[in-house]
Each structure stands twice: as C-alpha cells, then as structure tokens.
Amino acid sequence: MTKPQRLRSVANWVNGSTAFGLVVASAGHCHIRRGPRGLWLADGYRFGFPVAGAFTVGNVLVTAHEWPARVEKYPDLLGHEERHSWQYVVCGGLPFIPLYLASMGWSVLRTGDRAARNVFERDAGLAAGGYDDAPVRPLAVSMRALLSSRRR
Template identity: 80%
Template sequence: MTTGQRVREIANWANGSTLLGLGVATLGHCDIRRGPRGLWLADHYRFGFPVAGAFTVGNVLVTAHDWPTRVETYPGLLAHEERHSWQYAVCGGLPFIPLYVAAMGWSVLRTGSRAARNVFERDAGLAAGGYVDAPPRPVGAAVRSLLAGRR
C-alpha cells in the first residue's frame, strides 16, 4: 500500500465508516475478504437497498454479485468504488452519506439521473461506475416535471 492508501485506511477506521461497512456487509450475509490497497471486498449482498451494482461504506466495497464477475463486466468499477472510499475519508466518515444523498437529489432534479450531476459519482468517474452522463435541464423545468409527476 502507498502512504496515502494507508492514511485513507486509518482515517476510515477512525471515523467509523469501515466498521459500519463491515457491519452492513455482515448483516447482508456477504462473503467478506481483504482486497487490494487496504480495501475489503464483500460479495453476495442480499438486500435490495441501496439499488446499485455495487456500493461503498468506508473501505468496504459491497456487491450483490461477486467481485471477479463485476470487475470483468466493469473493469473500472474497483477503482470507482475505491474513489468513494477516499470520499468517506475526506468527508470525515459518516457525513458522506447525507452529503451523497443530497448530491443524488440534486442530480435527479437537474437530469433525472441519480448519478449524472452527482458530484461524488462524477469525481469517481461516471463511466467506470457504469453510469452515463446526461445533460442538465433548466431548474424551472425540472421542478415543474417533478411536481407534475406527483399529481
């Protein structure tokens, strides 16, 4: 591991996010093992939430599939999820979660996509995470669209 990766690992243990990630993976009946660069890989997650091909909590990368198959299908996915582990460290751990939800809401408002204008997904690389970019729509039109959908 590089010094930076070791710092990230220590930060995510200290801020509690890796411990939470291991708890989520355990509750999800995952097979958990050490991965590269201070990460933990958790396969076969059994719950339908969050809706994602993979997600990260601290230094724990979780998928409902198995990691070798996921990486074969999406070669950049491990690096994409690793970038999210850095985001946990930078955000001080668990504050990442509400910040991510807010960014996802902004992205849905602006594009109709959970990822296209989500600052965290853009930083991690949209294509590497299996996402496609979408152009932003004017805020007024987005609000009208959302309100129309509620009726």
C-alpha cells in the first residue's frame, strides 16, 4: 500500500466506518476477503437495500454479485468504490451516509435520477460506477413530478 492508502485505511478504522462496513457485510452473509490497496471485498450480499450494483462502507466494498464478475463488467468499478472510501475519510466516517442520502435526494429532485447530480457519485466518476449523466430539469418541473407521484 502507498502512504495515502495506509492513511485512508487507518482513518476509516479510527472513524469506525470500516468496522461498521464489516458488520454490514457480515449481516448480509457476504464472503469477505482482503482486496487491493487496503480495501476489503465483500460479495454475495443478500439484502435488497441499498439498491446498487455495489456500495462502500468505510474501506469495505460490498456487492450482491461476485467481485471478479463486477470488475469484468465494469473495469473501473473498484477505483470508483475506492473513491467513496476516501469520501468516508473526508466526512469523518459514518456522517457520510446521511450526507450521501441527502445528495441522492437532491439528484432525484433535480434530474429524476439518484446519481446524476449526487456530488459523491460525480466525484467518484459517474461512468466508472456504471451511471449515466442526466440533464438538470427546472425545479418547477421537479416539484410537479414529485407531487404527481405522491398522489398516485
């Protein structure tokens, strides 16, 4: 590991996010193993939440699939998820989760898509995470769409 990767690893242990990630992966009945660059790879996640091809908690990268198949389909995915592990450091650990959810809500409001204007997904690279960009729509259009979906 490089010095920055060691720093990230230590920081995410200290802030509790990697320990929490290992608990989440264990609760999801994942097969957990050491990965590259100080990361942990957890595959076979059995819960339907969060809805994602992969997600990161601290330095733990989790998928319902098998990591080799995910990386074959999305060659830049490990780098994308590793970027999220850095975001845990910057956010001080678990505060990343509500900040991410708020950013996801903002993205849905502005584009109708959970990732397109999510600052964390954009920083990690939309395409690398398997996401498409979407145009920003006027707030009035977003509010009408939100209100009409609530009426249904």
